[in-house]
Amino acid sequence: MHRIYMDANATTPLLPEVFEAMRPFYLEHYGNASSIHQQGQHARAAVDHARESIARLLHCRPAEVVFTSGGTESDNLALFGVLAPGDHLITTAIEHHAVLHAAQALASRGVEVTFLPVTPQGIIEPTTLLAALQPNTRLVSIMYANNETGVIQPIDALAGIAHAGGSLFHTDAVQAGGKLPLDVSPHGFLKDVDLLTLSGHKIYAPKGIGVLYVRRSVRLSPMFHGGAHERQRRAGTENVPGIVGLGKATDISADWIKSEGPAKLAALRDRLEQGIAAQIDETGVNGAGAPRVCNTSSIYFDHVEAEALLIALDLKGLSVSGGSACQSGASEPSHVLTAMGLSAARARATIRFSLSKLTTEEEVDEALKLIPAAVAHLRELSPTYNKSEAHSIA
Template sequence: MRRTYMDANATTPMLPEVFEAMRPYFLEQFGNASSIHQQGQAARAAVDHARESVARLLGCRSSEIVFTSGGTESDNLALFGTLSAGDHLVTSTIEHHAVLHAAEALEKRGVAVTYLPCTASGIIEPSTLEAALRPETKLVSIMLANNETGTIQPIAELARITKAHAKSTLFHTDAVQGAGKLPIDLAPSGALHDVDLLSIAGHKMYAPQGTGVLFVRRSVRLSPLFHGGTHERQRRAGTENLPGIVALGRAAELARGWLLDDGPAELTALRDRLEQGILRAVPESGVNGQGTDRTANTSNLYFDHVEAEALVIALDLKGLSVSGGSACQSGATEPSHVLTAMGLSPARARASVRFSLSRLSTAEDVDFALSLVPEAVARLRTLSPTWAASRILTTV
């Protein structure tokens, strides 16, 4: 059976070039980067090269790159590393749970938290942030691109407002779904020069799972989550994941080349072809977040009178892998917190499916999806009492 993967926002396949870059560091070049002998120094050189590669992708200094185990750790390090009792955190209702659950834990430690609402399109309006800032606001954390809808936030403007409020107020963005898909320039003269902290995850950009980065601007004082050695300039103790770091560095190089080579435009065309084909073929369907800037690969579609979980399973049995929302919430009984925050009814939120393409997706993959989705939706609707009721009403 043919299998087509359209769940890249959950994780991406590792690119062959990335695997080949990391392979020697499992066997032949296995040194500890903290050792002073030749094997250790070779490992240190590999880590330094990867750090420089990630820094070039983000437009920052290599000394501002902290390697972590992934996006969740990076988000937690950004929040727990800068906030303490009496501080005020501003975040949004549509953040990934790596931020939301961290915020809830911080509230129990005496940190005040304000959760900003979004518009029906999933945007955090700058005026909403401006109204929420307080004298004691220490950190603002707003994601760059949403993992469920792909909606891109006006991060440069939100960070500018934060710094206009107080230079000492820090701005963090969870860029897990943006890095490698969108241009990011954290340089002092770059578009995101007001961003102090930024999180990325390797497995969202064709590197292995269990790898990540937190960008920490050199002026920021960060308290570590882990205590032990002096690794990562005393910001993240623990022996470096040498193969994973090498892989992430290579993935950053490939992502930078893809961005410069007009890759996003080509992927957007594929995504739009998928969306338009589905909307033409399936009545009572639509795009969540339509009309806003979205990442090139992401389409979140609702199919009224269908349970997303049933549709995901039906498509999987036919060879198409998609998602009902965030992979971290798979199996959750509650509707998506992102979609309900955008104003969708619980029924429509439960009827929403995420299609997320990868850089390896092809026109043939899109055609395959278009051959399956309309039929699967139609079949499931025949089993839906709400669909039957709606047909009666339209014929009366």
């Protein structure tokens, strides 16, 4: 059975070119990048080269790039690194749990936290942020692209409002990385972003490596202690193979973004959405009408439990998700979808399709054969589905 993978927002496959770039640093050039001998300095040169690749992607200085173990650590470092008891943090109701749970932990330590609501399309309105600012607002943290719906926030406007109010601005750009241009330079559209999170395994690099961009004017308190690595911002021996892989994947992503890659992937996503809408009644796209990243579709199928549909499709060779991979197995409906106003039943009937840049037209067409059949079968078993009415509509 040829399996079709449509869960790239959970993780992407490691590109062969990335693996080949990493291989020598596992087997031959295994030195510690902090050692002064030749093996160590070879590793240091590789780390520096990767740092420069990421700096080119972000249009920042290499010294502003901090390597971490992944998106979760980067988000936590951004929040815990700048906030102290008595400070005010503004974030949103639709953040990844790496931010939400960090915010809750900070609240228990004396940090005041405000969670902004979203529109039914999943957008943070700039006026909502403006109204929430306080004299003690130290940090605003708003994700760039949502991991469940793909909805893109107006980060440039939101960051500008935060700066005008005297606050720092952090964005979790994990789902934007490798899909959208990122420019934090003084003349870039993200010029007011002070801290930015990226994760390697979302852009075809390995798991266990990530980045926190830290503008040089930001004083960041480290979470780990034990060494002067990463300019004393993140102690710990560098994951040289992972860093090399991330640098290679970054170069590939930068070229792909400049090409027609995002437009071609968006066309495949639209083909999937339109095919589902044409064949299945009582379904719709969450966040439709809002700007979305090129690969993501959050689609509800009324009268179907997402978990049952996910299993049925998996048995047919199609890998999808019921939402965030970090919520897999959770009984509660998606916090993102409920914040957008969806009922618990509709949130539990939602499947996330997230295509990769390796997805083909043939795979989309095959998925469009599998999905209607699986939905129809599960609806036949549903006591809430009016079969005669549905057939008359069709």
